[in-house]
Amino acid sequence: MARRPWLQGVGVAVWIGWVMLGGGLAWAAEEAPEWRGGLARVKITPEGPIWMAGYAARNKPSEGVLLDLWAKAMLLEDKAGHQGLILSADVIGFHKQVWEAVVERVGQKTGLKPEQILLAPSHTHTGPVISLGGESGYTMPKEQQKIVHQYTEKLVGQLAEIAAAALADRKPARLAWGWGVAHFPMNRREFTAKGVILGVNPSGYVDRRVPVLRVDDPEGRLRAVLFGCACHCTTLTGQHYVLSGDYAGFAQEHIEKQFPGVQAMFIAGCGGDANPYPRGEIDHVQKHGQELGTEVCRVLQGKLQPVRGPLHTLLESAEAPLQPVPPKEELEKLAKGPYHVAYNAKRMLAALEAGKKMPPSFPVPIALWQFGQDLTLVGISGEVLGGYVLRVEKAIGPLNLWVAGYTNQVFGYLPTATAISEGGYETRGLYGEVVGFFAPHAEDAVVAKIRQLAEKAGRPLPSP
Secondary structure (H helix, E strand, C coil): CCCCCCCCCCCHHHCCEEECCCCCCEEECCCCCCEEEEEEEEECCCCCCCCECCCCCCCCCCCCECCCCEEEEEEEEECCCCEEEEEEECCCCCCHHHHHHHHHHHHHHHCCCHHHEEEEECCECCCECCCCCCCCCCCCCHHHHHHHHHHHHHHHHHHHHHHHHHHHCCEEEEEEEEEEECCCEEECEEEECCEEEECCCCCCCCCCEEEEEEEECCCCCEEEEEEEECCCECCCCCCCCCECCHHHHHHHHHHHHHCCCCEEEEEEECCCCEEECCCCCHHHHHHHHHHHHHHHHHHHCCCCEEECCCEEEEEEEEEEEECCCCCHHHHHHHCCCCHHHHHHHHHHHHHHHCCCCCCCEEEEEEEEEEECCCEEEEEECCEECCHHHHHHHHHHCCCCEEEECCCCCCCEEECCHHHHHHCCHHHCCECCCCCCCECCCHHHHHHHHHHHHHHHHCCCCCCC
């Protein structure tokens, strides 16, 4: 996409600084930019029909394209030369094998280390299955397995290519951030006489904040925006067979139409227990995308806070405890229960029969990027429930904080202790190569690791 043309006819002598589009933030003319930023993008829409991710009940490949899919790269470098790369993509997520393949390929192309790379899938449920031949979680014909594998191999290469292109594209930049509000996310853990179901819960917690990071050139011209929303990309359902980035894709498209030449990127929030409301129709996904995109545009033109360096990027794993393996008799009963419980119960039975040992814990990757004293970006892997936002705010303080989910590796839901005690779909456990259900104190382990990383990165912390 072509860059936005330079604004014409503004005399430099008239300005004592620069003003962000919309008049929100001014900088002194003599203040040199602290950052360099590089951008790149590539269309990743499959070239033909492909098995779609997100709903196991689908029984055929895709049938057309509602909205093209994109992968986008943003490379940020502070004045000391420390770099961080954000790779967003209109896909469901990355299993461990794919995440590691991307990190390895990007490292080969750019020299970046794993802690400097943050993958941000939108978790769209109208994108392709992503798999390199391991367990995908979907039953599909062999010819579709081959198509999925080839697509994923190509995607890994494309992500590495745009990473290298963003590195080469570095230019002086200024960063600022703020937040808006999204109204369509709805807590989906509906309480009934038969337990918690996937439904509508207006009284349930949802993180409705829309964090926005603005990237400008030294004169205040918008180059890129990174924004988030804590809600599943599930406006369209398993009855839909057209490819799209769901509401996140339409929001990015809306922003880029309002600001031609600007690169809009999406990073999912902790919306593991939130769905768009209403949902189920093409009209719904377009309206939600426009609503979110309009809110991001409003924030971009309002008052934002400057983001300065230095940049510290950290990546470690929290050993989140798993529940003890139930006796075989109990597993056999669970295997006849609701799908979200039966799925893992059957896998556990198979593992026991094969003589495999099931681990006592699971390493949950946690990324933390510290931007000076102005912003802390926490990236938690997995389908993270909204309650984690409240726990993280309490653990490291609520100010200058952006908590994202689904980053890097998606291995299953990461439920809170409260959700585990209540039951429901989000407590279904791991759905990758490792089998197990998270224990209630997994939440404590994850939050403790986040606090440890925040302290290591230099964020001022509240008393425990």
